[in-house]
Amino acid sequence: MTPKVFERMSRYVYEQVGIKLTPAKRIMLEARLQKRLRTLGFDSYEQYAEYLFTARGQQEELQQFIDVVTTNTTEFFREGRHFELLAQKVLPRWRSQFGTSRAMQIWSAGCSFGMEPYTLAMVLADFAERNSGFVFSVLATDISARALQHAQRGIYDEERVESIPESFRKRFLLRSRERARKLVRIAPEIRHLVTFQRLNFMEDFSFRTPMDVIFCRNVIIYFDKPTQERLFSRFCESLRPGGYLFIGHSESLTGMSLPLEAQAPTVYRKV
The missing domain is CATH 3.40.50.150 (Vaccinia Virus protein VP39)
Incomplete structure (x- = not known):
């Protein structure tokens, strides 16, 4: 993922859900998006980004993208x-x-x-x-x-x-x-x-x-x-x-x- 694509995605994440993705999170984002690239048949993160920011991508992929970005770490009786x-x-x-x-x-x-x-x-x-x-x-x-x-x-x-x-x-x-x-x-x-x-x-x-x-x-x-x-x-x-x-x-x-x-x-x- 190029710095330009990461910056575009991180800015979008901040606008949509308020989460700040620092440059140190780029590798994490790459890893989490790999499955989406395979599922959609894209060869690069650039292709995925172009799709995500289309009207169709906003309708069909936005929730999947948010699910990938947000962290879900939890357990029962955490901080008991x-x-x-x-x-x-x-x-x-x-x-x-x-x-x-x-x-x-x-x-x-x-x-x-x-x-x-x-x-x-x-x-x-x-x-x-x-x-x-x-x-x-x-x-x-x-x-x-x-x-x-x-x-x-x-x-x-x-x-x-x-x-x-x-x-x-x-x-x-x-x-x-x-x-x-x-x-x-x-x-x-x-x-x-x-x-x-x-x-x-x-x-x-x-x-x-x-x-x-x-x-x-x-x-x-x-x-x-x-x-x-x-x-x-x-x-x-x-x-x-x-x-x-x-x-x-x-x-x-x-x-x-x-x-x-x-x-x-x-x-x-x-x-």
């Missing part, structure tokens, strides 16, 4: 301290304030293949079993249509669920009848608690009901600083006063003017 804090502090505090008057609204922003929202649903379902009348909903969004399709199926390799506590595995997972396939599926009662939607952070978004909790972890690191601050401001607009924002441990709000108060490392409450 967040889920401990959610179960031990956030949920009891919310219940003492709202009781059974309304449902708790939680948003997993950048949900990838679904591990994070299903983890949230398990933690919340466990809390609901011990607290009669507690009702909640989980919204999970991602820009990648491919990731969302995988998430909605809720089927994972056995090795991917080893990080789920054993008691949760027994209650919330179903093993494949074909044992040799070594697959598990999220139980229907958990899958039905999560609503998946495609969302591009660069487009306008809003919710009829403010969120009580937003998990947006290890997503913002792919954006430049001005875009990060704009997005965090939008998240704050979508968060009710007193609501919580969880970010990734590699991310920081330092230097940003936001109506948030630190509660723990990478955990904030809207003031």
